[in-house]
Amino acid sequence: MKLTKKIISAALAATLMVVSFSGCSEKENTNVERTNDTPDLAYKISDKKITLDLFYTGTYGSAVDDEAGRLTNIYVKNVVPASTTDATNAYNVMLASGNIPDLVSYSITDIEKEAFEGAFVALDEYIDELAPNIKKFLDENPDKKASITSYDGHIYSIPLFEAGETAAGYYIRQDWLDKLGLKAPTTVDELYTVLKAFKEQDPNGNGIQDEIPFFQRSMNLMGIISRFDLKDGFYVDESSDSIVHGKYSEKYKMAIETISKWYKEGLIDPDIFTRGSNAREELLGNDIGGMTHDWFASTSRYNEQLKDKIEGFNFAPVAPPADINGKVWESSARMVGVRGYAVSADSEYIEEAIKYMDFWFSEPGLILQSYGVEGKHFNYVDGAPVFTDEYLSSTKSMNEAWASEGITLYRSSVQNFDAERQWMAPAALEGAKLYIDNGYCSKPQPQLSFSPDEKKVLSTKWTAVDTYMKEMEQKWILGKNDVVADWNEYIETCKSFGMEEILKIYNDAYTRYKEVKSK
Ligand code: CA
Numbered sequence: 001m002k003l004t005k006k007i008i009s010a011a012l013a014a015t016l017m018v019v020s021f022s023g024c025s026e027k028e029n030t031n032v033e034r035t036n037d038t039p040d041l042a043y044k045i046s047d048k049k050i051t052l053d054l055f056y057t058g059t060y061g062s063a064v065d066d067e068a069g070r071l072t073n074i075y076v077k078n079v080v081p082a083s084t085t086d087a088t089n090a091y092n093v094m095l096a097s098g099n100i101p102d103l104v105s106y107s108i109t110d111i112e113k114e115a116f117e118g119a120f121v122a123l124d125e126y127i128d129e130l131a132p133n134i135k136k137f138l139d140e141n142p143d144k145k146a147s148i149t150s151y152d153g154h155i156y157s158i159p160l161f162e163a164g165e166t167a168a169g170y171y172i173r174q175d176w177l178d179k180l181g182l183k184a185p186t187t188v189d190e191l192y193t194v195l196k197a198f199k200e201q202d203p204n205g206n207g208i209q210d211e212i213p214f215f216q217r218s219m220n221l222m223g224i225i226s227r228f229d230l231k232d233g234f235y236v237d238e239s240s241d242s243i244v245h246g247k248y249s250e251k252y253k254m255a256i257e258t259i260s261k262w263y264k265e266g267l268i269d270p271d272i273f274t275r276g277s278n279a280r281e282e283l284l285g286n287d288i289g290g291m292t293h294d295w296f297a298s299t300s301r302y303n304e305q306l307k308d309k310i311e312g313f314n315f316a317p318v319a320p321p322a323d324i325n326g327k328v329w330e331s332s333a334r335m336v337g338v339r340g341y342a343v344s345a346d347s348e349y350i351e352e353a354i355k356y357m358d359f360w361f362s363e364p365g366l367i368l369q370s371y372g373v374e375g376k377h378f379n380y381v382d383g384a385p386v387f388t389d390e391y392l393s394s395t396k397s398m399n400e401a402w403a404s405e406g407i408t409l410y411r412s413s414v415q416n417f418d419a420e421r422q423w424m425a426p427a428a429l430e431g432a433k434l435y436i437d438n439g440y441c442s443k444p445q446p447q448l449s450f451s452p453d454e455k456k457v458l459s460t461k462w463t464a465v466d467t468y469m470k471e472m473e474q475k476w477i478l479g480k481n482d483v484v485a486d487w488n489e490y491i492e493t494c495k496s497f498g499m500e501e502i503l504k505i506y507n508d509a510y511t512r513y514k515e516v517k518s519k
Helices: 002-028 063-072 087-097 108-115 124-130 132-140 142-148 174-180 188-200 222-228 250-264 279-285 301-306 350-359 363-371 398-403 417-421 426-437 452-477 483-496 499-518
Strands: 050-055 074-078 103-107 158-161 168-173 212-214 234-237 242-245 289-295 315-318 339-343 378-381 384-387
Touching (some): 050 350, 063 363, 074 350, 103 108, 108 339, 124 132, 124 350, 132 142, 142 158, 142 499, 174 188, 174 315, 188 250, 222 250, 242 499, 250 452, 250 483, 279 301, 315 426
Parallel strands (some): 050 074
Antiparallel strands (some): 234 242, 378 384
16 A cells, blocks of 8 residues: 555656746746646745645535645645545545545544544644644634543644534424414413414414424424423533533423423424424425424525415524523534544655645635635625625535535634525524524533543443433333333433443543643
């Protein structure tokens, strides 16, 4: 493997000599026009053109990377075939081959595992000297720095840091509310009243009680569960400044008690656990879904899609109903950043690769990452980048339209919420504004790093607890079991599977996180 790479490098070097030679002659002749191959001197990283091998799975377009190459003289070549659909398999095959490309874009957690074995470079050892833009960003964002720092204190991967405060929000059939003379629910009691009215008063006007008042994609009822003052999964409980788990608390018992009652009364999708990810298409498209909790950008598309099919269809974003303590807040939050570049320890271009990662934190790098190439994907209007009409009218989803041009790929960089905003439908913009202006949004949870030993415990014990929790939740909501009767046994069973040990591991990791953050 190594040998093959050397041979390729030698061939490349021969090509490079030609390139750098013509580069010299250009410098002497100032009349030569700049071509697309001429590096922009201000951001040039290397005198000779360097091509880094890149491992990138998922939709990948090279337009943006080519422009970065023109500016930096560092180009990337994605070695993953476009036909690859199984990212995990591709990653494992790549690792097993022993030939790790110079740059690898993959999940931080997986990168870390291989980094402990020496496959990837500890980036923190280079950042001070070679990456001023990254250093500045991490110094200004100690919480983000702590979230990407491994349990051993090193940074092995720098993700695409997410931007924007909003994630999911509540959506309701405003035209149904109007028809029934109701207002959007602002408390848990009002939520019950509205869902009950949707169920019993035939808002779709077909003479049958076929309405499904509340539904949610992906077997998840956090939209309602969170109204009992808890969040999904492991999270920081602010009053105790420690990590707790949402389904391991008395509040959760209360939430499930209420939801199972609502389920019995037909207020919750009867197929909540089996309907799958197409719940919105199915239930909104058939004019029977009333309310949900989901992502702004995608949920807002249905007004446009269904306006000719369902008269008066208006699926509108509304403020979260206050929780049982009267607090109005949104439980979902964006992640800090889950995937970005790592640098192979075998790379012959480690320093160049790190400088290249730093370019994506510079001003032109950040613009390129979020908006693409000026003149091609966007133009400046009053000094601000605005996507071209041609590009915005793409029939592809935002993510596909972007990725196929190489915009907002999982590089080491920072996402820009304004770019996303330009793609949002009016109802999504309205929703995002409602949630941001009123400060409903939750902050991202810290991303924690575990030692190999801790990971071993989590992978066995947590899997068992998680499976059991999901199983019990379904039984309770579907009315097969009674949550109040089962509760003590449920807690004891979680404990016997290792829940206390799991929480201790999480809190140890959280302590390390806080230490990095306060450094
Ligand atoms: Ca009906």
